[in-house]
Amino acid sequence: MMQWKMTGSAGETAQARMSDGLHQLGGSHPSIHRHLSMPLLGFGLMILLTTLFAGGCAEDDDCPICPTNPVNISGILLYPETVTVGDTLQFWATGRGSGMQFQWITTHGRFLETDQNWARWKAPASPVVASVTLVAFNDDGSSTFTKAITVSPYKPRHAPTYTGAAYCGLECHQVDGHGSNYDAWVHSAHANAYGRQGESPETQGKCAACHTVGYGDIDERGWDIHNGGFDEIPVPGLQGVQCEACHGPLANADGEILDEHGELAIGDFLIDTCKGCHTDDTIEWAEDIHSPQVQMLAGEGGYGYEQTIPSSPHQDIVPRGCVTCHYPTSGEEGSSHTFAADPTSCSACHPEASGIDLRMNEVADLLMLLKAELSQASEEDKLYYSYEWALRNATLVEKDGSSGAHNYEYSKTLLNLSLQNFEPSGNMDRN
Ligand code: HEC
Ligand code: HEC
Ligand code: HEC
């Protein structure tokens, strides 16, 4: 029987991961079994792996059954065994040898993580035959093993899956269909949100969760779900904030629209869907503030100069969350899906709408004033907290974008305090 002699803690981690993997192979998630090409594959592989690695040695010495050198890699196992575009795979190499170092090499795709004879690998975005090579070496020699991996065109393994707005729009939800949500949406900022995000691999990871459809969905075990989100098939059809970003994935694994999608996808749960993206729970520095609407409504995120800042009650009293004010139905059919703030929505609670406009102008004016002060700051001023705090409050109000409609008391007070506490050059009361 062949086996690695694992040495030290890294080896143990690799083994722990492996048994983790085994657990997941035979694990309880029903859909994994459902989508394996051979139903018993998971179980079979589990027995195989258990046999191969049973009795693996933690220490070099006192190992009665393991042969020692020379180094020999006997194989590379992969899970899952079928690979499509965008998949993430795990590899385990089998073999023998001790005191070794390992080097993983690939012709396509990339390694997300490697640890001795274990690796996690992300398949490339287009179909190809990739070669994955492991070189193992120690003082006495080396061994190389190459495995060819056929990366097939994309096929989701988990349902429901994402189809893209074009399908929803062209099949049903356009002017000539039973609603014009598509037409309202397609010209909105949501539809075009991807362009703003930028396309570099770095921005993909950080930004795509809120600027694309289905990016990085994970299941209850924390594993990527292979259900056709933008992380698996980075196609233009899934760029931007599309129907399914709010309504959820609509198709089965073969791309057929789920019969029940109308019931599943429309409902009160949608009211909270906005909050998943329009939020920034790590506000610390002005320059990092991004889409802080949830925080603004809650009266959070600003610098309060160690005081309790008053907050208006919208968050607690609007019956349908953001959608109370951002679901215009008074315009053309389907205009709701621009999600622009609806002026007529205010009158249910504020019959005197002009008073509201006045207060929004007041906040907008205060913001302009503070920004003018900040723009006068000298390089030295910028070294002080008083500058950063005022900048943070100005940025919060500006990025919120509602000129105090979300939270008048909070916006107004933050801006006023900032104006009191920051003055460009010459201010003697610096903090
Ligand atoms: C938590 C979700 C989320 C993440 C992550 C995110 N964005 Fe956004 N982004 C939004 C939302 C929501 C808006 C629209 C709300 C607004 O304009 O305040 C937005 C608006 C924008 C805008 C236009 C408005 C502006 O502030 O300039 C740009 C540009 C942008 N994002 C770029 C990015 C980039 C680049 C990244 C990655 C570094 C990123 N976003 C990450 C949610 C997110
Ligand atoms: C930004 C989130 C969001 C996006 C994007 C979105 N919707 Fe909606 N949709 C909603 C919300 C919220 C409701 C209202 C739910 C309620 O009233 O309980 C809704 C309601 C609906 C309704 C039922 C009411 C009506 O107006 O007919 C349909 C149909 C619908 N959406 C289709 C679509 C289609 C098609 C797209 C893509 C073109 C889309 N939606 C994009 C959030 C969204
Ligand atoms: C998947 C993430 C996501 C969800 C869910 C989402 N948004 Fe957005 N929203 C964005 C992004 C990103 C932008 C910025 C687009 C841009 O300017 O490039 C945006 C922009 C907006 C804008 C600004 C429009 C403009 O013209 O600048 C409004 C208003 C808005 N969203 C309201 C909502 C509402 C209301 C909901 C819930 C029904 C919602 N959003 C759900 C990500 C999201």
Ligand code: HEC
């Ligand atoms: C009490 C009504 C109300 C509620 C609740 C509300 N908004 Fe607003 N929102 C407004 C108004 C009014 C504006 C200002 C619109 C304007 O200036 O045209 C606005 C502005 C915005 C903007 C900037 C729009 C732009 O064109 O740049 C975004 C984004 C936004 N809201 C998202 C949200 C989100 C997300 C929620 C829920 C977390 C929410 N709003 C809750 C009334 C509301």
Ligand code: HEC
């Ligand atoms: C569900 C009821 C409700 C809706 C809808 C609503 N508001 Fe309010 N709003 C309130 C309440 C309650 C207050 C706090 C009491 C007050 O000051 O009138 C408030 C306060 C405000 C304030 C601060 C006024 C002040 O003097 O403190 C502004 C500004 C405001 N709302 C704007 C809007 C706008 C703009 C809309 C529509 C886009 C809107 N609200 C929709 C209930 C609502």
